[in-house]
Amino acid sequence: MSKTRIFFATDLHGSERCFRKFVSAGKFYDANVLVVGGDITGKMIIPIVNQPDASFTAELFGVKRLVKQEKDLLALEDDIRNSGFYPYRTDPEEMKLLADETKIDELFSRVMVETLERWVRLAEKHLRNTGIKCFIMPGNDDRLVVDHVIEESDFVVNPEGKVVCIDGYHDMISTGYANITPFDCPRDIPEEELAKKIEAMASQVKDMRNCIFNFHCPPYDTQLDPAPKLDQDLKPVVRGGNVVMYPAGSTSVRSAIEKYQPLLGLHGHIHESRGIFRIGRTICLNPGSEYTEGYLRGAIVNLDRDKVESYTLTSG
Numbered sequence: 001m002s003k004t005r006i007f008f009a010t011d012l013h014g015s016e017r018c019f020r021k022f023v024s025a026g027k028f029y030d031a032n033v034l035v036v037g038g039d040i041t042g043k044m045i046i047p048i049v050n051q052p053d054a055s056f057t058a059e060l061f062g063v064k065r066l067v068k069q070e071k072d073l074l075a076l077e078d079d080i081r082n083s084g085f086y087p088y089r090t091d092p093e094e095m096k097l098l099a100d101e102t103k104i105d106e107l108f109s110r111v112m113v114e115t116l117e118r119w120v121r122l123a124e125k126h127l128r129n130t131g132i133k134c135f136i137m138p139g140n141d142d143r144l145v146v147d148h149v150i151e152e153s154d155f156v157v158n159p160e161g162k163v164v165c166i167d168g169y170h171d172m173i174s175t176g177y178a179n180i181t182p183f184d185c186p187r188d189i190p191e192e193e194l195a196k197k198i199e200a201m202a203s204q205v206k207d208m209r210n211c212i213f214n215f216h217c218p219p220y221d222t223q224l225d226p227a228p229k230l231d232q233d234l235k236p237v238v239r240g241g242n243v244v245m246y247p248a249g250s251t252s253v254r255s256a257i258e259k260y261q262p263l264l265g266l267h268g269h270i271h272e273s274r275g276i277f278r279i280g281r282t283i284c285l286n287p288g289s290e291y292t293e294g295y296l297r298g299a300i301v302n303l304d305r306d307k308v309e310s311y312t313l314t315s316g
Helices: 014-028 070-082 092-097 103-127 144-151 190-203 252-261
Strands: 004-008 034-035 047-050 056-060 065-066 087-091 134-137 163-165 171-175 213-215 225-230 245-247 264-265 273-280 282-286 298-305 307-315
Touching: 004 014, 014 034, 014 070, 014 103, 014 190, 014 298, 047 070, 047 092, 047 103, 047 190, 047 273, 065 070, 070 087, 087 103, 103 144, 134 163, 144 273, 171 190, 190 252, 273 307, 282 307
Parallel strands: 004 034, 034 134, 047 087, 171 213, 213 264, 264 282
Antiparallel strands: 004 298, 047 056, 056 065, 163 171, 225 245, 273 282, 298 307
């Protein structure tokens, strides 16, 4: 077996710029395995409203944008996509209809699916026949409606709930589900249920010493999971002028790592907790995320038989 180099990134949250960088990372870093560890979809639609004078208006990060020419309109849409949002051209009449919560929810799911379909085609176009494998997994923030987009590809693999061999020697088990968060995300589940999902996969692994745990949620109470503590209004708790931090990772994930001692843990979920942490023999990584700025945070891991040869966190 030749040595395997993984490039891992996570929490792209709809950022077009970050995804394009991810697709390019295989050749750039000379990696032969690419992995997205969850939270691939955006969080918001930004309406671009066609005005009676043929101009378009939109609001991005609290700033009203007015454009009149097609090239400026396309540039505005790029700015929105690169920030992790979904541009949607509309008019004042449709805006009235979109005040209906059901209609905006249906539109949100539709643009998520359409964007992910385009992303998958982009990955297929640039990576097929290169020898680079590509794994893209939804995370706890992603609606279940997006799964079929990846699963219908004959190249990109959704590793959720599966045991996949990435190189003929190292198995990887994966889940984008997470323990309960304050945000009521689509794949938030109780720790007991998460533990069952992990155990169902782990029980199928033949050589745990060479296994990778690709779990979106990081292990509890490590350098990979401190997050701001929130009050009942979902605002950060501040004491003595400082934001109170607390461990937001999963006890089930930590217990599974302590029990099975896999070779490597790949995690995300907590954007601000970029780092490396060892649990016994297991090296756990969280590359963090700055998707709104278009920075692709990642991790390169070099694997050999029975060991992680080297690893480093990247930014680009």
